[in-house]
Amino acid sequence: MTLSAAYKAVIFDLDGTLLDTLTDIATSMNHALNGLGLPGHEPEAYKLFVGEGSYKLAERALPEDRRDPETISFCEASFLAFYEKHWRDATQPYHGIPELVTRLHGSQIRMGVLSNKPDDFVHRCVDAFFLRDTFDMVRGAAPGMPKKPNPSTLTTMLERMALSVRQVVFVGDTGIDMRTGRSAGAFVVGVTWGFRDEDELYRDGAEALIHQPRELLRYLGMS
Ligand SMILES: O=C(O)COP(=O)(O)O
Numbered sequence: 001m002t003l004s005a006a007y008k009a010v011i012f013d014l015d016g017t018l019l020d021t022l023t024d025i026a027t028s029m030n031h032a033l034n035g036l037g038l039p040g041h042e043p044e045a046y047k048l049f050v051g052e053g054s055y056k057l058a059e060r061a062l063p064e065d066r067r068d069p070e071t072i073s074f075c076e077a078s079f080l081a082f083y084e085k086h087w088r089d090a091t092q093p094y095h096g097i098p099e100l101v102t103r104l105h106g107s108q109i110r111m112g113v114l115s116n117k118p119d120d121f122v123h124r125c126v127d128a129f130f131l132r133d134t135f136d137m138v139r140g141a142a143p144g145m146p147k148k149p150n151p152s153t154l155t156t157m158l159e160r161m162a163l164s165v166r167q168v169v170f171v172g173d174t175g176i177d178m179r180t181g182r183s184a185g186a187f188v189v190g191v192t193w194g195f196r197d198e199d200e201l202y203r204d205g206a207e208a209l210i211h212q213p214r215e216l217l218r219y220l221g222m223s
Pocket of ligand 1: 013014015016050051052053054057114115116117118
């Protein structure tokens with residue numbers, strides 16, 4: 001299964017796929033760490049910390065000897081409080097994403113977003129950077145909902161969109177995304193402009209890799 005005009009929808013990951021959120025995340029978590037009397041990390045280091053939600057982000061950013069649940073939760077809360085005011089200071093869509101999304105929106109292809117970022121921030125980001133109604137469904141992390149790589153939220157989204165998984169391309173930048181899409185049974189495309197390398201994407205199930213957003217059109221029979 002590779003090229004097909006049969007796909008009817010694309011579900012995108014957010015951080016590292018549609019939006020370059022790295023700087024604002026790094027600044028906010030470094031602020032939280034400094035508040036605990038700890039040093040921050042270079043923004044590059046956050047490429048490996050982001051991907052499994054804000055609790056895991058805090059856990060990975062903390063030194064090993066400070067990873068007790070109380071400190072992690074405190075650090076997460078302090079990160080979220082700062083990020084609340086700084087989530088769009090430097091955040092931007094990746095080069096070529098607005099053009100891709102506009103082209104798909106003007107076609108028959110439907111779109112959705114599935115992220116491990118807290119749901120509230122996912123909606124704020126989508127509202128800030130994309131036109132209203134661009135995406136049929138937008139889902140972030142919410143209490144009681146399993147996060148990626150658990151495929152159940154993706155499966156539920158597709159049911160609500162009345163789509164079969166065979167009609168869907170799932171696009172992301174991490175192994176977590178690749179595993180999510182594969183477990184659900186979607187065609188899985190990894191992007192190389194995000195937070196992880198090609199080895200991880202292939203190892204975790206990417207069926208294709210793209211290096212620029214417009215390359216996705218090929219897999220949708222639109223190039
Ligand atoms: O915030 C995270 O941990 C990851 O977010 P993402 O799923 O949009 O990459």
